[in-house]
Amino acid sequence: MEPQHGQGVLKSTKFHRWGPCVALIVLCVGFTLAGPRFASMENLRVIAEHSAIPLILAVGMTFVVLQGAIDLSIEGVMAVSSLTVAMLVLNSRTGLDLGLTGVLLALLSGVAIGFVNGIVVARLRVPSFMATLGIWSAASGFAMLLSGGQPPRIHDHMLRAFGLGRTFSVPNVVIVAIVVLALGYVLQNYTRFGRYSMAIGGGEQVARLSGLPVDRYKVLAFVFSGLLAALGGVLGSAQIGLGHIDVGLGQMFATVTAVVIGGTSLSGGRGGVIQSALGTVILAVIADGMIFIGITPELQKAVQGVIILSVSLLATWHLRSRLRITR
Amino acid sequence: MKKRALGIAGSLLFMLAAKIVAAPPLCDKSQIRLVNSMREIAQPYHADLDRGGRLFARWAGLEQRYVLQLNQGDSAKQVSLMRAMLTTNPMCTIFNVEPNADLVVQPMVDAANQSGAWIVTHWAHREGLHPFDGNDQWIAHVAVNSFEAGIAISKLLSDALGGNGGIVALQGRLDTDPARQRFAGLKQVLKSVPNLRLLDQQAANWDRTAAFPIMQTWLARYGNQIRGVWAANDDMALGALEALRAAGLAGRIPVVGVDGIPEAIEAIRKGEMIATVSSDAYYQGSIGLAMGVCVLTGQVPLPKTWPKEKREYYLKLQVITKDNATRYLSDPQATAYAHEWDCANLWSRSMGKAY
Numbered sequence: 001m002e003p004q005h006g007q008g009v010l011k012s013t014k015f016h017r018w019g020p021c022v023a024l025i026v027l028c029v030g031f032t033l034a035g036p037r038f039a040s041m042e043n044l045r046v047i048a049e050h051s052a053i054p055l056i057l058a059v060g061m062t063f064v065v066l067q068g069a070i071d072l073s074i075e076g077v078m079a080v081s082s083l084t085v086a087m088l089v090l091n092s093r094t095g096l097d098l099g100l101t102g103v104l105l106a107l108l109s110g111v112a113i114g115f116v117n118g119i120v121v122a123r124l125r126v127p128s129f130m131a132t133l134g135i136w137s138a139a140s141g142f143a144m145l146l147s148g149g150q151p152p153r154i155h156d157h158m159l160r161a162f163g164l165g166r167t168f169s170v171p172n173v174v175i176v177a178i179v180v181l182a183l184g185y186v187l188q189n190y191t192r193f194g195r196y197s198m199a200i201g202g203g204e205q206v207a208r209l210s211g212l213p214v215d216r217y218k219v220l221a222f223v224f225s226g227l228l229a230a231l232g233g234v235l236g237s238a239q240i241g242l243g244h245i246d247v248g249l250g251q252m253f254a255t256v257t258a259v260v261i262g263g264t265s266l267s268g269g270r271g272g273v274i275q276s277a278l279g280t281v282i283l284a285v286i287a288d289g290m291i292f293i294g295i296t297p298e299l300q301k302a303v304q305g306v307i308i309l310s311v312s313l314l315a316t317w318h319l320r321s322r323l324r325i326t327r
Numbered sequence: 328m329k330k331r332a333l334g335i336a337g338s339l340l341f342m343l344a345a346k347i348v349a350a351p352p353l354c355d356k357s358q359i360r361l362v363n364s365m366r367e368i369a370q371p372y373h374a375d376l377d378r379g380g381r382l383f384a385r386w387a388g389l390e391q392r393y394v395l396q397l398n399q400g401d402s403a404k405q406v407s408l409m410r411a412m413l414t415t416n417p418m419c420t421i422f423n424v425e426p427n428a429d430l431v432v433q434p435m436v437d438a439a440n441q442s443g444a445w446i447v448t449h450w451a452h453r454e455g456l457h458p459f460d461g462n463d464q465w466i467a468h469v470a471v472n473s474f475e476a477g478i479a480i481s482k483l484l485s486d487a488l489g490g491n492g493g494i495v496a497l498q499g500r501l502d503t504d505p506a507r508q509r510f511a512g513l514k515q516v517l518k519s520v521p522n523l524r525l526l527d528q529q530a531a532n533w534d535r536t537a538a539f540p541i542m543q544t545w546l547a548r549y550g551n552q553i554r555g556v557w558a559a560n561d562d563m564a565l566g567a568l569e570a571l572r573a574a575g576l577a578g579r580i581p582v583v584g585v586d587g588i589p590e591a592i593e594a595i596r597k598g599e600m601i602a603t604v605s606s607d608a609y610y611q612g613s614i615g616l617a618m619g620v621c622v623l624t625g626q627v628p629l630p631k632t633w634p635k636e637k638r639e640y641y642l643k644l645q646v647i648t649k650d651n652a653t654r655y656l657s658d659p660q661a662t663a664y665a666h667e668w669d670c671a672n673l674w675s676r677s678m679g680k681a682y
Binding site: 042045046050144164165246247250 | 375377529539
């Protein structure tokens, strides 16, 4: 206990860290009381699996948001990577069978789109909101063109088995997500990329004046986000067995929500990948719990909205201060 | 001699009769334009609408006169694309319309009435609107009875389970009419089969990636209580199927859907799904054009003289199961539809009035 401002628990340093955690625990306990099987091993595995792809996306998004920007293009990137991978590995449309090379090329498509995002934002100075919105649309259009009314089915057994399979009873996608999270954590805390991102978000002017290569790190953040979105698209396609333009449908808003619930500030400079990971798990728990306690589909959106609002309030309560600007 | 005179008189009479039944052509055939107006072509359903239209155009020798209009889900654009086409030669233009939304039918019919263009619509329109209420350019509305579709797949699912056990249902977007009607069909069947229990229903918004996690959560919650999966469309059925596959249950739990997309038919052939119903996109993409050509070439009388049930009727749905799946797997030839495109058989798939 080391009260920072001497004003009770809600402002203690510990709560800074634990706000989202408390929210998560409250949700889990609540859902378990309503439906005991919620806490079963099988369901926890399902929740982990549902968190996996959003978590991967959120790690990428975190660095962009830490810099005070936003990446709205991830659904478009996922669509492109989904179709790219589906058309390069053994599939129903093209005669190709590139296997792992196909997967790498699909990831590269994400890198390329991320790079374009970065250049448009950092060099052409288009606000990230507009730039990535445009790229989202363009990427979806390109994916639609690739799809051409015949979504390619993935016949590559290795990829399918990886997407749906488990290793030591842990779903493979969860393992990938954990690796990505670890990578994000290292990048954030032990590399220039992480520290400079924080600095850029905290105050871009200051960062520039102190000689940081701001533009380069901005581009890097978008490239990283693009890469991870492409990875999300590949994993999603491996699961459903299809190159599908809607593979990332709804993921962009979910990712931004997760990042914010976790406590990363949209104005930049505050937060981190662990927080975002917590945010994604919270969202997955809410979605899963709604089905578990049997809320009718007609009401789910409304209830979900209320829960998300309450959770963000609880999770970011400690950030409240008179002088903090929220937008 | 007498016999011959009678014969001549007879054939004269016949020609006269034919003259009355079949009006003189309204357009020179080379002037006829065929327009297929639909949402987009990224989904198999829409791609098949377009293919059906092209198949007909080639069969009718009008391949060069075929136009595809895509509105990308934008209703205003669907109307404005039509208006743009009406600036030249509207009287010989036929629109076969997959409405982007129910509300778009009215402005498109108005545009046809004003310009003299011809229009055939599919699926649904807002209530109280009918081709036979003075909309002379609106040749026909070919409605799809989503309630019947819901009943058909529900019965097949029930039969597969011996009318016994728990099922889960994936609904489409709850604010759409087909979603409501198909689910109403399921509820109707559930009422008549007391031992068939609906464990839970969720909306997966017609979407495969949304259906996948819901099915996984259900498996965690209900485990082996789930004996069958009902989905309001094939895309969601296939999403659920992949979740079943991940749990090693593909092919062991019967799954039904609606639409008849190629992947679903393939899954039925492999025994991983048991049934789907199709409105037959090839047919929907072509029948309106066929009607229009029959009207414009004078092979059938003007639509305003037709009885009501020929101008607004329900389309017969095709039920696809393992028995007939292979027939639907390959791309059809024009010969498969030639009989139905013939001006004498335009209503061969009518299930009766839809008003």
